[in-house]
Amino acid sequence: MSYSKPKFKEKYDNFINGKFVAPLEGAYFDNTSPIDNTLIAKYPRSQKEDVELAVNAANAAKEAWGNTSATHRATLLNKVADIIEANLEEFALVETCDNGKPIRETLNADIPLCVDHWRYFAACIRAEEGSATELDEHTLSMNIKEPLGVVGQIIPWNFPLLMLSWKLPPALATGNCVILKPAEQTPSTATLLMEKIAAVFPPGVINVIHGFGPEAGKPLASSSKIDKVAFTGETTTGQLIMQYASKNLNPVTMELGGKSPNIFFNSVMDEDDAFLDKAVEGAVMFAFNAGEVCTCPSRILVQEDIYDKFMERVIARTKAIVQDNPYDVNTMLGAQASNDQYEKIQSYFKIGKEEGAKVLAGGAAAKLTGEFANGFYIEPTLLEGHNKMRVFQEEIFGPVACVTKFKDEAEALEIANDTLYGLGAGVWTRDAHQLYQIPRAIKAGRVWVNCYHTYPAHAPFGGYKKSGFGRENHLMMMNHYRQTKNMLISY
C-alpha cells in the first residue's frame, strides 16, 4: 500500500498568543521535502522581534496558567493526545513528507509514541500529591512545587513531533508557558498540531516560532524574560545555547549528540537461531532507520571469534533493506532529512576512505528513479575499521554503521567508552554476568540489553559526557520545570 504527498497551504505562520501571526518583517523561507526535493510550503523566517512577541505573550499568560489545577492541566494534555490519535495518519504523512523517514515508522512508531507521552505526563501530574509533614506538634513543613514560569524549547528535525511531545507535556503539566522553536527543516507537524489544538489552551500558554537558529533560536535562548531553556540538538549548538542562557543565569537541559556502541558477544552465535536473528536485526535495522537518531547504534562491536560468521549475516541483511518510496508501507529506509545531511554523510565516505576504512556494504548515495530521483537517499552502509578513525568518533547522523572487533569484555568496554559521547549503547549476550556487568560499566544514559530503540515515556533518557545533561521522560522530568518551595508553618 502506498500513500502520496499530503496537501499543504502555500504558507504558514507563527502561533503566538492563541493566533496565527505573520512574521513582523514579512520574510518566509521555503521548506522542501527531502523525498523529492519539492516545495512543501513557506514558513516564517522569524527574527528577534517575533520572538519578543511570543515571550511577552507567554509572560502575560504565566500567572493564570501557573495557578490552574493539576487536574485541569491534565485534562487539556489528554485532549491533545486524543486529537493526535484521531489524526494519526495525517500527522504521519506530514512527518514523512517533511523529514523523509518512511511512513511505516511515522505511522507505527513516532506518532503513536507522541500520543503516549502526552498521556503519560497528564497521568504523572495527577498522580503526584504535595507532601506535608509535622516538624513538631505546632509546626507544619510543606513542600510546594511551583512552575518556573516561561520556558524556551528548541528542538531538532530528526523526530519533529516526538521531540515536541517529549518537551511540551512536562512543561505544561507543571504549569509553565512555552515558546517552542521547531527545526527549520521540519516545521510542518508542529504547525499542524497548533492548527488542531489552537483553542485547547488559553492564549499565550503555547507559542510556536519558526525560523533559523541564529535568527530565532538565539534571541529565544538569550531572552532575559524566560526562566529556562530546554534544548535538543548538536553538541556544538548546545554549547552556544549554554552561553546565551548563562547571561541570565537560566537553567538549561541539554539533549545532545551521540556515537553509540552496539556490542555483540560470542554467545549470540549459539544454536538458538531465533536469538541470532534478533541480534542480526539489532545490528542492522536500528542503525539504518536513516541513522538520524541521536542514539543510533553507529558503532558495531563484534567479538572476534564470531566476527566473520556474524558479519556475513549482518552484511546480507543490510543488502536486503528495502530503500524506496517513503510513502510506501513496505519501505524500510527513506530519504535523509535534508541536502545538508546528504552531503555531510557523503563527505564521511571520503574521510573513511582516506583513513583506510573498508566498505562492507553501501558507501554511496542511493539512486532512486522517477519522482524520487531528486531526493536525498543514501545506501545503508557498513564501514570496517578501528575506533580511532574519525568515522568511529564523529557523529555522521546517517545510515552508516562502523564495525570493529574486540577480544574480550575488557576490550569491548574500552572501545565502547572511548568516545566523547555517552547517550546510548546496546549489549547483546546470553551470558548472565555480561547482561548486568557490561551495562553497568558503560558510560551512557541508556543501555539496551538484547533490544534497542525503545523509548517508553516512563524510562528516563539523557546523556553522559558530551551527550548532555538532564533527563527527558519519566516523572523526574517534571522537576526540570519547577522550583520547590518549603513552607514552615507554625500554628
Ligand code: NAD
Ligand atoms: P542543531 O543543533 O543544528 O539544531 C537543533 C535546533 O537548534 C534547531 O531548531 C536549530 O534551528 C537550533 N539552532 C541552531 N543554531 C542555533 C543557535 N545558534 N542558537 C539557538 N538555536 C540554534 O541540531 P540538528 O541538526 O537539528 O539535530 C541533530 C542533532 O540533534 C544530532 O546531534 C543529534 O544527536 C541530536 N539529537 C539529540 C537527541 C537527544 O535526546 N539527546 C535527540 C534528537 C537529536
